[in-house]
Amino acid sequence: MSVRLTPARPAAAPIGPALAAVAAGEPVVLVDDHAPAGFLVAAAETVTTAVTAFLVRHSSGLLCVSLPGAECDRLDLPPMPGASRFEACVTVDAATGITTGISAHDRARTAALLAAAGSTGHDFTRPGHVIPVRHAAGGVLHRRGVAEAAADLARAAGRRPAALFAALVGLSRPTELAGPPELARFAEDHGLAAVSVGDLVTHRLSRDPLVTRRATTGAVSDLVRAVGYTGAFDGAEHLALVTGSPAGADDVPVYVHRECPAGDVPGWLRCACRPGLDTALTAITAEGCGVVVHLKPNRFRAGESGEEEFLSAVAAVIVQDLGVRSVRLPAGQEAHRAAFELRGVPAGRFGG
Template identity: 35%
Template structure:
């Protein structure tokens, strides 16, 4: 079955029709029903719950979550779910509902939550609707269904908020692409991918821009240092490159988040034997003669003393380069790699799932472990 264009999907979102959006086959490999929150009706809620069978959630921008006073269910540095799913505390409309679980009640809660006139007092916690806080920059920052919901509604000229629900099979297993295509045909729904949404947005906008570039002599020889600015968050990211390459060159690439123990203290940890330190990555690229390291900024900057004191208390290293953190940053790193002209990558990383890379025209041809 041929997938629908993002333009066609955006038009159905604008009309208030549900659409199916699939994420990367190497991530959740799932499909969600997505509908504009401001277009929600009890009938649509009933359809989503009855036919989708997953958890009905509401994607919201960070600004709107703050406006409604919605705290995270778990603070970000404690969020250990596979993909750092950004749940806030569940909600209910403060009035006009009964038990809160009926299609009528859930539709009202969603409509109240996204009404620009609503205040924090218009909703109560907990409830039967589960808001999700989208990352600034949308799928170009984090290529998940949460961000896709907000991006699609924004691109449709609506409030950046969507009701979403996972699609499951009759036997309770998750629907994959063949089942999702059958589902789309049965219900006459448009179907597309987050990767295509990433491609669409890249063709029309971007959230990083190159600011400055200069050569620097290091203990591993000369590298080019290029500073990039995240136009959404204001964060700065550094591309450390050596040599020249084309889109067909299989380039050594490391997407790196600074870790106190690994990069500053050179701590030995059996659990981290597969992790690359910045030192190891620069040394490997210097020996190869060609390569790229993307040094990603963090929302919460690591503090050496704080991290060491935490280790004293727990006897465990905090790994800032975990899958959740890396997943949040993959969109930014991919934009930078695309700007640098990278196409094929030999990734300095243990095998991991990096979502929607196809949307950036990036291909991982190999994973390389540290020696």
């Protein structure tokens, strides 16, 4: 068999300019791919009065600070009653160093205090004028929300994972949120870097480890050995079923098998898609060298947006960890190709 390589998909918009801006204490425009809406975002730990005033002037005026759940608990920030859109906590003001709490200076101090490692719950009064928002621990790889994206931006820029953000309003209709054309124009007019939630997802899928190899491995049969992996964010247990010596090899046949809800590892005795797994194992055994990646999708609810993209990236990381240099994907699994290419593993397909 031969392999046919085709050009990789175009790279997502680079997020380097946005990271540089956030690291320098400047605001950026964050585009929510699904809303569609846009937000002004800045690292909370370094936010200034001037940046906060800029956010207030061009937004709805509702300022939020994205925080890790552990920080919300440590600072005694319980959920806001009736909150639905975000994981909003009770509003706060800094307990000292402010006046009414509403000015840009006061809200900048409150935001910076929320981000500070040494702050305690006693450093805030409740209610106030800043809304702390609890973001998911895995960031955009767990939930593709604005709070997660804002915190991921701050973290990737070398700041603490706490970000001040506010929704941008329309240029011509200030009572409505800005749409995509207005967001692009606003960023250009003000010389701001722009980045989308999807860009951040792609950035993390291309760089984050996603899984760790477990210490123990085992034999499935005389010809197939199993290598176990654990998800970095969800603890999901995945397996690579390996034949031959794929390390350092090119054009290695790889099958990606997503466990159905009835499956159980390692026996798969109740798995409704067991025949597909058996077919893949038979194929790589016949080839003499290959990998079947058995994925257990615990992290997302069934049908959650981004599930398949994430699992494809997990498969690519596992294959990369095994030392495979390039892969061949069977017919029907072309959708995984983009993830392999994103991780730097050239992916072709079976065929003459």
